Amino acid sequence: MPGEPKRLEHPKSVYIIGFIFKIITLTVLIAVIYQITFSKHGPGLLIPVQKKMGEKQRSAILDEVRREEEYEKHRHFHHSVQYPQLPENMRPVCYICHSDYPHSKNKKIRAMLNMHTQFFVCETCHIEEKFGASVVYQWYNPLDDDPKGPFFGTSYDSETGNLMEVADHFSKIAPYFKVGSRVESAIQIQDAPLAQDYVKVRDKLTPEQRDNVKKKFHVNIKAKGHECKKCHAKGSILEFKKLGFTENRTIDLEQLNITGMVTKYEKFYIPNLFSE
Ligand code: HEC
Ligand code: HEC
Ligand code: HEC
Numbered sequence: 202m203p204g205e206p207k208r209l210e211h212p213k214s215v216y217i218i219g220f221i222f223k224i225i226t227l228t229v230l231i232a233v234i235y236q237i238t239f240s241k242h243g244p245g246l247l248i249p250v251q252k253k254m255g256e257k258q259r260s261a262i263l264d265e266v267r268r269e270e271e272y273e274k275h276r277h278f279h280h281s282v283q284y285p286q287l288p289e290n291m292r293p294v295c296y297i298c299h300s301d302y303p304h305s306k307n308k309k310i311r312a313m314l315n316m317h318t319q320f321f322v323c324e325t326c327h328i329e330e331k332f333g334a335s336v337v338y339q340w341y342n343p344l345d346d347d348p349k350g351p352f353f354g355t356s357y358d359s360e361t362g363n364l365m366e367v368a369d370h371f372s373k374i375a376p377y378f379k380v381g382s383r384v385e386s387a388i389q390i391q392d393a394p395l396a397q398d399y400v401k402v403r404d405k406l407t408p409e410q411r412d413n414v415k416k417k418f419h420v421n422i423k424a425k426g427h428e429c430k431k432c433h434a435k436g437s438i439l440e441f442k443k444l445g446f447t448e449n450r451t452i453d454l455e456q457l458n459i460t461g462m463v464t465k466y467e468k469f470y471i472p473n474l475f476s477e
Contacts, residue, residue: 287371291343294389294396294418295323314426320354322375324388326426334378336387338439341375343390348372356447374444387421433457 238247301318304311328336342348352372356365376387389396399414431438434455441451
């Protein structure tokens with residue numbers, strides 16, 4: 202409007218300079234706050250609080266599982282092997298409710314028992330004898346009806362002395378019921394109808410109902426697995442030769458006489474291993 206003084210705008214540069222100063226102030230403020238709260242070089246006022254929160258989020262169970270897994274990896278033979286996992290519906294039924302590391306009660310041998318699940322299905326140790334049938338052990342591969350091997354752990358690499366690397370990572374030794382000349386698998390696979398049904402409804406079941414279902418899955422399962430010397434001795438229930446183990450590997454397994462391997466566990470239970 203005429204007469205009124207024209208409103209003066211600040212030049213643009215002033216805004217820019219102001220903005221820069223605001224940023225600098227903010228940065229300094231944040232740095233100062235960090236310095237007195239969390240920084241290790243300042244008084245660290247909030248560090249105890251931060252630690253407490255971290256502790257709450259950590260789970261003792263998860264820690265234990267991770268430790269055990271780490272342990273198992275290093276324990277597994279002389280070097281660690283990455284095992285590919287099977288698709289969920291092809292894994293044995295036991296894994297619906299039990300983990301890869303199902304043994305926890307007996308501290309002295311649990312890692313050792315868990316290690317065996319890498320090359321055995323559970324039933325290899327937990328199978329209950331059935332009247333009128335004998336139990337025989339064969340290699341089982343969910344992806345191959347007639348696995349031919351070579352299988353992991355059956356022979357040594359003559360150059361390195363380590364166990365031979367193999368392409369077959371899925372085959373495990375499994376029990377079969379043998380009646381006359383008929384041989385049938387003694388294990389349940391996860392996509393068995395009952396197992397699938399259980400997965401769908403398990404959240405709706407009461408503890409008692411779950412217990413009843415559990416009993417169905419535990420048919421032919423005994424609570425205690427085979428003892429070490431059922432296998433690691435002459436006259437093993439495993440026919441090592443038929444399973445493809447070489448002669449020197451068989452002797453080592455029967456005597457469990459592997460340099461470095463025994464010493465660590467010797468104190469605990471190897472002395473009792475061969476005593477009658
Ligand atoms: C429906 C879930 C479920 C399935 C499937 C299942 N279990 Fe169990 N199992 C349990 C529960 C629950 C327990 C008791 C809690 C515990 O001791 O960890 C148990 C306990 C056990 C025990 C310890 C002895 C006992 O009876 O308490 C063994 C051994 C066992 N299971 C083996 C197996 C094997 C081998 C398979 C696969 C054939 C299997 N389980 C499948 C739920 C299941
Ligand atoms: C090398 C043989 C062996 C294999 C393979 C094996 N178990 Fe066991 N299992 C045992 C023995 C032996 C015991 C008894 C341990 C004890 O009481 O000291 C046992 C005990 C158990 C228990 C109850 C005690 C505990 O340690 O918590 C459960 C649950 C169990 N086994 C589940 C399984 C499942 C599931 C699998 C397959 C993933 C499996 N086992 C494979 C030998 C074996
Ligand atoms: C059902 C038979 C069976 C039972 C029971 C069994 N083992 Fe084994 N164990 C084997 C076989 C077979 C191997 C080798 C598997 C492979 O390398 O593929 C093995 C491997 C081992 C190894 C590693 C040896 C190596 O050179 O790789 C040790 C150690 C061992 N078992 C100790 C034990 C102890 C201790 C127990 C009892 C708590 C036990 N085993 C129970 C069959 C068994």
